[in-house]
Amino acid sequence: MLYDVRHETRFKYASPVTISHQLLKLRPRRSSRQNVVSTELDVTPHPFVQREWTDYFGNAVQFLTVQEAHRELVIASISRVEVLPGMNIMLDFSPGWEVVAQSMQSPTNAEALSASQFCFESPYVDVHDDLRQFALKTFTPGRPLLDATMALTSRIYEEFTYQGGVTDVSTPVRRVLELKKGVCQDFAHLQIACLRAIGLPARYVSGYLMTHPPEGKEKLQGADESHAWLSVWCPELGWVDFDPTNNLIPNLEHVTIGWGRDYGDVSPVSGFIFGGGKHEVAVGVDVVPTTASVA
Template identity: 40%
Template structure:
């Protein structure tokens, strides 16, 4: 499938920002099942410094700095992306215990290595109540793939999608306790549950198709940047995407922008700036299918 993507992020500051440095992670990734064929990034005002680079996890990063006073900042990313994400036979994954052992013994240290996604990170930490919640889902014998899919569907069934009920500062414990939130919260909850069993789990930031094919329901979380989970299912299957907000395996409706240990690694805009008073943020996403790949 081919998509035209537009992401617009805008900030309005009560007082002028006198100095700012930001790391932008808004450019979609090119990998084995997704290709970016065109892209533009527009910032206003123009930055005084701008460097394109890659972070440890292979995400595109635009490091920008502003040294002149400004009251507004806008970021607009436009891209054309081809997605061809084949279906995966989850039953081919090894059992949970074997998968966890394989992850523990893996000695790869690159950005996509399992070792980076099994322990606590800045946002995701072990939570005894959450581990107990997930245990019945993992109790059945057999492949880890169907068990992880069952957890994906269970989170979809047990948690209410309520925009505005949480924000980027909401902890995993709070989201789990209130059983509500948005895609970011559900991804963090699922990651915590998987890592507690030794299963490598990564946080994925990206886009979700807003106009589903005829006969399919509109997916939740499609009006803003979306988030889901990738679980490592062994050397044969590698990393596979699971979307707990919608209870599905990530497919051609999903476009990956950035991958990390949790949201702190992939925030679209991160950094520091000097100002006083509050700021207002606006965020808009448009994902238009234009044809089959």
């Protein structure tokens, strides 16, 4: 599936901003299942400084400085991305989850060693016994890793309510567990915390989700979403994605931007400014299928 993706962030300020420094993680990531055909960044006012590099996790990072006084800053990331079908995974034939957890204690190869770094707490993912107990209701002795992970994905989808405004990025996962409410980043953090609490490697994935309008209505511009889900590491298959917000294994409608330990490693736009006073932020995302050639 080929998509044209546009992510626009618009800042409006009550008074002029004299200098704006912004760190961006908006460029889609190349992988075995995703080909980035083209990508560009359009910033108004034009940046005086602009640099790019790759972070520790392999994500593309862009840094820019705007030194022209402004009351509005518009950052638009525009990409064409090809998403390839995932493999047909037989969840029941994955190794027992205890075997994988045990292997993380003494990794025997480079891939396992790399995965083991995602077993620990991170700034937005605290690991506590109540999360471990929540996970163990699903991760029963001997249960295949991926089968249990899909079951936990379904539990979060069924037992929690998707509701904005009750949490923010700083809400601890234990609080999300108590509230039984939140948004995609909360549910991703929660499931990651549960997996790490029982010794399993899990990482946070940032990207976009193509949405569908109600039947009989046109799709609105900017109506698609930034989205978050997670991956768990399986020795035979590598990293396998799960989406607890939608109760599925991501396939053709998820576009990946990057991954890390938690939201903090892949925050799309962050920075600081001089001036501005009160401000408003508007974000619009479009993920539009296209029939254009990949070449």
